[in-house]
Amino acid sequence: VVVLECSGCCWSSVLFWMEGYLRRVREAVVSTQSTGNLSREMSEKKRSAMNQVVTREYTLHLHKRIHGSGFKRRAPRAFKEIKKFAQKTMGTPDVRIDTRLNKHVWHKGVKHVPFRVRVRLARKRNEDEDSVNKLYTLVTVVEGIESFKGLQTQNIDVDE
Secondary structure, eight states: OOOOOOOGGGHHHHHHHHHHHHHHHHHHHHHHHHHOOHHHHHHSOOOOGGGSOEEEEEEEEHHHHSTTOOGGGHHHHHHHHHHHHHHHHHOOSOEEEOHHHHHHHHTTTTTOOOSEEEEEEEEEEOOOTTOSOSEEEEEEEOOOOOOOTTOOOEEEOOOO
C-alpha cells in the first residue's frame, strides 16, 4: 500500500502507474507458474565466462584518460587508468603490470605519457595457494606498433 500526500490533480497518474505495476507483477507470477519452479530456475548456475583463461589485445587511449591531470601526476594516473580498465574488462581485482609496460609509459618522463598504447591483457590462474583470488590479469605492452589506425580488439590463442 502506497500512501502519497499530494494534491488531487496527480492521483489519476498514481493510480494509472499502480495498475500497470500490478499487471506486470501478475504476468510475472503467471509466467513462472507456467515454466515451472522459480527457485529451481534460479538455483541452476550458469557457467561464467569470467572463470576462463583468456588473452586479448586492446588499444588504450591514455590521452583522454589522463586529461586534466597535473604534469607530475600524469604517468601515475596512467597506471591507475590501465589497472581500472583491466579490472573492468577482465573481471579480476588482481591486476599485475609488466616491467616493459612500465618502461614504455615512463620512457618520455612523467609529463609526456604516450597518447595511445597497445596492451595485451592475459587472465591467468593464480598459482599461489593462499591467495584470495583464483585468477589474475597480467598487462603487457605490444611492441612494434607504428600506427594505431584500424586496430581492433583481438583474441589471442596462447598455448600454455
